[in-house]
Amino acid sequence: MAAARSVEEDLLRLLRQNPQGVTDEALSAALPGVPIEERVNAVNSLLAANRLQLLKNSSNKIVYKEVAAEEAAKFKGLSTEELLLYQCIKAAGNTGMPGITKILKVLESRRLVKSVKNVNNPSRKVYMLSELEPSRELTGGAWYTENQFDSEFINVLREACYSYIKRKDKVSSSLGEIAAFIRSRGFSKVELRIEDIHTIIMTLVYDGRVDEVEPEGDEDEDHYRLAVLGIPDSTSLTDVPCGVCPVAGECAEGGVISPQTCIYYDKWLEF
Amino acid sequence: MSSRKQFACDLAIRLVQEQYGDAVGGVFKYLAAKGQLPLGEIIRGTGLSASLVKQALLILIQQNCVSVYLQPGEESFRGARPSFHVYECDLGRVLQIIRHSRFLLHIRDEAGEVAEHIVAQLLQDGRLRMDQVLGGVAARMGKAQEEVADTIRNTFISLVQAHYVERAPLCNAPPPTIRPHPNSVKARKKPAGGGEAFAAEQGAASRTLEELAIEKARFKVPADLALQMFGTTTAGGGNAAAAAALGGGAEAAADGGGGGDGATGGGGGVKRRAEDELELLAVPKSAPPAKKARIRAGTARADVVTSTPGAGPGAGPGAGRSSGGGAAGGGAGPSSPVAAAEPPVVLWRVNNDEFNRVFRHQAMVGLIREKFDEDAAAVVTAMLATARPHEASVKEERSVPLSEGEIETTVGRLTTAGVLEALPQQPVSAVLRTLASDPFEMFSLAATGMQGSPMYVINSQRVIDLIMLKQIEAVVKSRYDIAGLRVFRLLALRGQLEQKQIADLAMLPQKDTRELLYRMLAGGFVLLQDIPKSADRAPSRSFYTWRVSVTAICEATAGQLFRATGRVHQRLKFEMEKEKELLGLLESAKEAKTVNFTLTTAQRQAVNRLKRMSEVMETSLQHLDEMIAVFNDF
Numbered sequence: 039m040a041a042a043r044s045v046e047e048d049l050l051r052l053l054r055q056n057p058q059g060v061t062d063e064a065l066s067a068a069l070p071g072v073p074i075e076e077r078v079n080a081v082n083s084l085l086a087a088n089r090l091q092l093l094k095n096s097s098n099k100i101v102y103k104e105v106a107a108e109e110a111a112k113f114k115g116l117s118t119e120e121l122l123l124y125q126c127i128k129a130a131g132n133t134g135m136p137g138i139t140k141i142l143k144v145l146e147s148r149r150l151v152k153s154v155k156n157v158n159n160p161s162r163k164v165y166m167l168s169e170l171e172p173s174r175e176l177t178g179g180a181w182y183t184e185n186q187f188d189s190e191f192i193n194v195l196r197e198a199c200y201s202y203i204k205r206k207d208k209v210s211s212s213l214g215e216i217a218a219f220i221r222s223r224g225f226s227k228v229e230l231r232i233e234d235i236h237t238i239i240m241t242l243v244y245d246g247r248v249d250e251v252e253p254e255g256d257e258d259e260d261h262y263r264l265a266v267l268g269i270p271d272s273t274s275l276t277d278v279p280c281g282v283c284p285v286a287g288e289c290a291e292g293g294v295i296s297p298q299t300c301i302y303y304d305k306w307l308e309f
Numbered sequence: 310m311s312s313r314k315q316f317a318c319d320l321a322i323r324l325v326q327e328q329y330g331d332a333v334g335g336v337f338k339y340l341a342a343k344g345q346l347p348l349g350e351i352i353r354g355t356g357l358s359a360s361l362v363k364q365a366l367l368i369l370i371q372q373n374c375v376s377v378y379l380q381p382g383e384e385s386f387r388g389a390r391p392s393f394h395v396y397e398c399d400l401g402r403v404l405q406i407i408r409h410s411r412f413l414l415h416i417r418d419e420a421g422e423v424a425e426h427i428v429a430q431l432l433q434d435g436r437l438r439m440d441q442v443l444g445g446v447a448a449r450m451g452k453a454q455e456e457v458a459d460t461i462r463n464t465f466i467s468l469v470q471a472h473y474v475e476r477a478p479l480c481n482a483p484p485p486t487i488r489p490h491p492n493s494v495k496a497r498k499k500p501a502g503g504g505e506a507f508a509a510e511q512g513a514a515s516r517t518l519e520e521l522a523i524e525k526a527r528f529k530v531p532a533d534l535a536l537q538m539f540g541t542t543t544a545g546g547g548n549a550a551a552a553a554a555l556g557g558g559a560e561a562a563a564d565g566g567g568g569g570d571g572a573t574g575g576g577g578g579v580k581r582r583a584e585d586e587l588e589l590l591a592v593p594k595s596a597p598p599a600k601k602a603r604i605r606a607g608t609a610r611a612d613v614v615t616s617t618p619g620a621g622p623g624a625g626p627g628a629g630r631s632s633g634g635g636a637a638g639g640g641a642g643p644s645s646p647v648a649a650a651e652p653p654v655v656l657w658r659v660n661n662d663e664f665n666r667v668f669r670h671q672a673m674v675g676l677i678r679e680k681f682d683e684d685a686a687a688v689v690t691a692m693l694a695t696a697r698p699h700e701a702s703v704k705e706e707r708s709v710p711l712s713e714g715e716i717e718t719t720v721g722r723l724t725t726a727g728v729l730e731a732l733p734q735q736p737v738s739a740v741l742r743t744l745a746s747d748p749f750e751m752f753s754l755a756a757t758g759m760q761g762s763p764m765y766v767i768n769s770q771r772v773i774d775l776i777m778l779k780q781i782e783a784v785v786k787s788r789y790d791i792a793g794l795r796v797f798r799l800l801a802l803r804g805q806l807e808q809k810q811i812a813d814l815a816m817l818p819q820k821d822t823r824e825l826l827y828r829m830l831a832g833g834f835v836l837l838q839d840i841p842k843s844a845d846r847a848p849s850r851s852f853y854t855w856r857v858s859v860t861a862i863c864e865a866t867a868g869q870l871f872r873a874t875g876r877v878h879q880r881l882k883f884e885m886e887k888e889k890e891l892l893g894l895l896e897s898a899k900e901a902k903t904v905n906f907t908l909t910t911a912q913r914q915a916v917n918r919l920k921r922m923s924e925v926m927e928t929s930l931q932h933l934d935e936m937i938a939v940f941n942d943f
Contacts, residue, residue, distance in 0.1 A: 237816065269779060271786070275873060282787060
């Protein structure tokens, strides 16, 4: 550790002596006893701490310059991308650089980069090279087509799973079977992982159309079959207007809302 | 926020008011609000005249809407304080009024037309003596009393033995102790022996012995009735001594032997007082009960021996005993400790509990049939039939353990009796094993019996829970669509979840999920809990989780059912009131028996509309009552 620090100190002293910058070759020449690994490490840590900056000189060689203390403070916390951009603007000097957005537009028109909307936060855009596929987090996964929640697609999948389970009737189907079936039918261009199929089937369970069955024996996959106890479409309570009334709490005899004047009753009793 | 009890009270008061009029309704309302009250306080509280209150009370007692108890007198330093009668409204029985037609339908299917007539007569008049039953039913059947007396009597006895009909409790049982809710009492140490508190506790415990005595007598067929069945000629009077002895032998004298004797004396005393209080002025509605009370008093008068109205009849054994059962009281002397003798008059009434028990079993078997298959339903019917004699109350949580052998014999018995359709396909033991392995734990395997055969227990409460859960899910589906149902079941199966997790698992768009959750929160179906990350509950720094509590929702729905029934009832009354004139016109036409009377087309339309509307509403009331039964009485 002490050795590394001394390497860093040496580097900094060297840079201070040469305010116009020190090339990489000059560094290795000035510190003969230091192996290249250690030197590289020292350079990297100084870079990260913003004690020195990396520049390219006119002959395209890498040049290191020390960063004055105040300047270091200014740059603290900036990300690499921001620093890079800063350097570009600095290099432009007095003439400055054309607008950033304009640059992006030019690149986009030349089809070099594309913008991808984040599904969780549609107002943020992310730019990447045109050839790349955006990662799963950005697009939301299989359920989002063009960043829209694809209910149609999901419904199709649900119904397919349901009909498969229904066809198997008394025998329960395992998760693996259903997944294989869905994949074989080629419903989706995107590859559906087994967790996705599981989520789809669970929505059927929550709808009360499919039951989850504990597997017997050694299998540890869940099995599914048609629900035995259907949920009735209506109950005596909901057949009466009071059962589905949004203002049931405010209804009282003689009040503004009362059973005698209730409009829902009027509608119910209109024959 | 009104509670279930409050909605139930409102509905009960409405029902009483509709059936028996405003004055009676007023008295009932006051009693429902105040609990157990003596007569004087009722008169003061309702502000009605004493005679009106008395008549109203008589009607209510006659119709079993109000129970009467005798608060025994106490010895105190100032001298013996007299006992007095206390009145308490019986909400449970009043709420069963809507279910009466279901009772009749069931009894007709099970026991035939004569039984239906008997039950109908009892439901109409509340409580009746045997001879009144005979007269009324004969009139209903349109035949002369002599021809049908025997059939009626036979059917009647079988109804009593099946527990559909019970004895009306006497008016001098002590009032049930009002026990404070366990939450309101700080945990207290058991009072030391010998102290006053200890004595009070012991007293409360022993009082229930008298309740036990009443319970034992509830379904006893009186000896003279049984004798009549077997062909003895005299009706009670001459054979009274033999009857009393038989009666004494037939009834196991409980420790309340003294209580029993005191009861008869008290019974006579009460009825005499009722007669004293009764005015000869007969208000039309109260005429029948008033007359009956006088008849009651009239027959009792001959039997009463020594009790004076003022003295506490229950005061101590030995004092003022009248060996009841007959004027020939000399036969069974006052020193005989055995004879818990028959009260002079026995009144009978319908036992709602038995009907509700039957309906409960039907609902349970229905669920099993849906969830499993017909065989399972048959086996469960047999199990319930086997366990029935041991059920102490309607709302049993679980049954007694039943061995496989018993169940098999009952299955066989029921199949031959024609109750079950056909022999089950699978053997009974296999069906039982399938039932017991169901994850909802509706049946459990209890200990293994003596010969190594397994014993099973029905967890009735779990079965009812499942029925209620299905109903609740249906309510959620109707109110909040399939998305709401999905969220509800998701939370019920997975516990506490954050909004984002809910949206992901249910595969619903985030915006929709948020709206739906808040709507369901307003409806009381989900609960929201904040879990703060920081010391202050800043919303940006807290987790918000959602969950459902099925028990809470069941309670809430039970209350909502009463409320909805009340409102349907109100609306029906209102609609009838609107067309009062038209109805009056029809009534007068019917009475005058005119066949042709002109109605304008508007009136005709109005009549049709009224008819359809009242049909719809009455059927709704019946359907609602079915659901009320599931949520409240089962």
